[in-house]
Amino acid sequence: MAGHGLDQPDLDRCDQVSATMCFDIREMTIDDYNEVLALWEACEGMGLHHEAEDSRDGIARVLDHNTGLSFVALDGGRIVGTIVGSQDGRRGYVRHLAVAPSHRRRGIGRALAERCTSVLRQAGIRRCNLHVMETNHDALAFWAKLGWTGRRDIIYMSGDTEPEAGPGGASR
Numbered sequence: 001m002a003g004h005g006l007d008q009p010d011l012d013r014c015d016q017v018s019a020t021m022c023f024d025i026r027e028m029t030i031d032d033y034n035e036v037l038a039l040w041e042a043c044e045g046m047g048l049h050h051e052a053e054d055s056r057d058g059i060a061r062v063l064d065h066n067t068g069l070s071f072v073a074l075d076g077g078r079i080v081g082t083i084v085g086s087q088d089g090r091r092g093y094v095r096h097l098a099v100a101p102s103h104r105r106r107g108i109g110r111a112l113a114e115r116c117t118s119v120l121r122q123a124g125i126r127r128c129n130l131h132v133m134e135t136n137h138d139a140l141a142f143w144a145k146l147g148w149t150g151r152r153d154i155i156y157m158s159g160d161t162e163p164e165a166g167p168g169g170a171s172r
């Protein structure tokens with residue numbers, strides 16, 4: 001899917017909504033991994049899987065398969081926000097939206113979400129899904145503010161691709 005972000009400049013100066021806050025957004029690369037992981041570990045509600053999907057190799061695979069859909073927000077060169085986007089040709093998916101606790105409520109989360117959904121829209125994807133823990137009230141309030149709605153009519157099911165995964169597989 002190379003080229004999804006081509007209509008966007010690599011780096012938007014001051015992708016800001018507040019007169020008191022100025023930040024940049026650019027595409028995330030695997031070179032950001034260590035700083036991004038530190039941010040994720042500093043944020044609650046991320047549900048990280050360090051050994052697998054959220055390892056360096058796991059994130060590299062997502063970025064490779066979904067060029068132009070993941071972004072970082074920067075304040076003075078420091079990464080203060082992330083979003084990891086993907087799509088399967090039919091639906092978009094958002095993961096790992098996170099904003100540093102010191103930088104919340106300044107429009108960074110909204111800007112990251114809108115950047116990702118804008119690229120999906122340009123790729124012809126009309127709907128986007130994400131998972132939120134039911135106890136993550138901040139994230140639920142945030143997404144509701146952006147107009148996203150919860151689906152009570154769908155049960156999220158999960159299975160392992162490894163036949164010998166054993167107990168605990170369903171929680172991964």
Ligand SMILES: CC(C)(COP(=O)(O)OP(=O)(O)OC[C@H]1O[C@@H](n2cnc3c(N)ncnc32)[C@H](O)[C@@H]1OP(=O)(O)O)[C@@H](O)C(=O)NCCC(=O)NCCS
Binds near residue numbers: 097105106110131
């Ligand atoms: C959820 C999160 C990304 C929001 O980031 P943020 O940069 O603070 O959000 P924004 O400032 O862009 O807020 C956008 C809107 O949501 C609202 N909002 C944000 N957090 C909110 C909260 N906890 N409760 C109620 N409303 C909230 C804002 O008031 C704003 O509304 P407005 O545009 O009408 O003023 C951030 O709290 C976070 O990183 N949480 C921990 C990680 C996490 O849970 N990620 C989501 C996983 S699905």
